[in-house]
Amino acid sequence: MPTNTEFCRRRQHLAEQMLANSICLIPAAQMVTRSRDTEYAFRQDSYFQYLCGFPEAQAWLAISNQANNPKSVNAHSVLFCADKDEEAEIWHGRRFGPNGAKKHFALDNAYSLDELDEQLLELLDGHDNLYFAQGHNADADELVFALLQALREAPKQSMQAPSNMVDVRPLLDEMRLFKSAGEIAIMRQAADISGKAHIRAMQSAKAGLNEYHLEAHIHHEFAMHGAKHPAYGTIVGSGVNACILHYTDNNQALNDGDLVLIDAGCELQGYAADITRTFPVSGQFTVSQGQLYQLVLDAQLAAFEQVKPGSTFKQVGDAAIKVLTQGLITLGLLAGSLRFNLDNKTYRQFFMHGIGHWLGLDVHDVGHYKIAGQDRPLQAGMVLTIEPGLYIAPDADVAEQWLGIGIRIEDNLLVTADGYDNLTQQTPKTISAIEALMTQTSLSKNIPTQVKSS
Incomplete structure (x- = not known):
């Protein structure tokens, strides 16, 4: 978890960017009903988490730069949260309460949620501008408009x-795009945990197990290293299921001769990792699988070479696409010249998604990809994924040896002053490294085989 010093620094930086005499309101996430009187596991709103780290639902954060001294800008931070309640805490867990929140999260003041309407009226009064993420939270919208x-x-x-409402998201999105040393340390740890989970899945795979067995291995490994939840729905797609980009059924048997595509990353202290690896159930790539796999890996490495300050996502993607397209021509999946295929984007029948995305508190993290309509240059401190793939549908008009093969390789890269740092480099991805790893003895191979698919 970032320190209170870092949270204070973020709030101060936001206050300095706001127009003079402004106030910002940020609501926490709400509990979401799962079924009748049970809720989904709570996950804090990313904007709220970024600014204060308070872990409870239904809270509100107010940040004002209304200056007592016109020559200085000071972020005055106020939290609203649930009161301490002995009986409620027996049922639902301990609360900080206003006094505890003020003390533990370095806030200027904290009030009970029971005082929210009255105190927010007082706080809003006299400010010229209100910074708020309208449309982000419907209940919050309703309360804010009623108060105004x-x-x-x-x-x-x-x-x-306030006579002027300003969307706070552009300011916060730009702040979140550049990771601090503390954030990078957490993301590096999340990448390491996620890599261990992928390695365990590779070592555990064998014909007859189900996709959900590998999913269970992954989630268990996350939890054993302190990451209780995945950052997104884990994808374990074997055989033709690997050709479904967001496949999450994870309920089919693993078969010898098939590849398994696993897209999985843990969430640690709110920050996401996002790794994809593809490997053979048998531990050995077939010739056709190996040819396509090496092509995807070569494309990823070509993309890596473009990750440096000043480059753009388009340049990164174009480098991968050029390698993929030439390789598809060489292997006979595409016909014609490289220029013809690039101009006509024929490769998109086999590679139909982008080369990557920002990564941070959200797995598809915030931050603009363009500025004034132009591709924004990469800068040190940004973290992004690079994830080329090839997906040959079972009914594609290609030779039979390629049909039903799905491959994606994804890593998490930090842009540095002179290039990049691959946070997920410890997760094996060369053919030789994967095959060597999968021949190692694993106790988890002793799990009883389940052949039947649900």
Whole structure:
């Protein structure tokens, strides 16, 4: 978890970017009903998490730069949260309460949620601008608009509603795009844990197991290293299922001769890892599988060479696409010249998604990919994924040896001052490294075989 010093620094930086005499309101996430009187596991809103780290639902954070000294900008931070409640805590767990929250999270003040309406009216009063993420949280929208209307209709002539509402997301998105040393350390640890899980899945795979057995290995490995939850729905696609980009059924048997595509990453202290590896159930690639796999790996390495300050996502993607397209021509899956196929984007029948995305508190993290309509240059401190793939549908118009093969290789790269740092480099991905790893003895191979698919 980032330190209170870092949270304070973020709030201060936000306050300095806001227009003078502004206030920002950020709601926490809400509990979401799963079935009747049970809820899904709580996950804090990423913007709220980024600014204060408070872990409870239904809370609110207010940040004001209303200056007592016109020559300085100071971020005055106020939290609203649930009161301490002995009986409720017996059922639902301990709470910080306002006093505990103020103390533990270095806030200027904290109030009970019971005081939310009254205190927010007082806080909003007299500010010229309200920074708020309208549309991000419907319940929050309703409360904020009601408060603004109440201020406008207040009988006291001295009360004044902000006359200008500004979307706070562009400011926060840009801040979140550049990772601090503390964030990078957490993401490096998340990458390491996720890599261990992929290695365990490779060593555990054998014909007759089910995709969900590998999913269970992955999630168990996450938890054993302190990451209780995956960062997104884990994909374990064997055989033709690997050709479904967001396949999450994970309920089919593993068969000898098939590849398994696993796209999985843990969430650690709110930060995501996102790794994809593809490997053979048998531990040995067939000739055709190996040819396509090496092509995807070569494309990824070509993309890596473009990851440096000043390059763009388009340049990164174009490098991978050029290698993939030439390889598909060489192997006979595409016909014609390289220029013809690039111009007509014929490769998109086999590679139909982007080369990667930002990574951070969200697996598809915030941050603009273009500035003023132009591809933005990469800068040191950004973290992104690079994930080329090839997906040869079972009914594709190609030779039979290629049909039903799906391959993706994905790593997490930190842009540095002179290039990149691959946070996931310890997760094997060369053909020789994968085959060597899968021949090693693993106790998990003793899990009883389950042949039947659900």
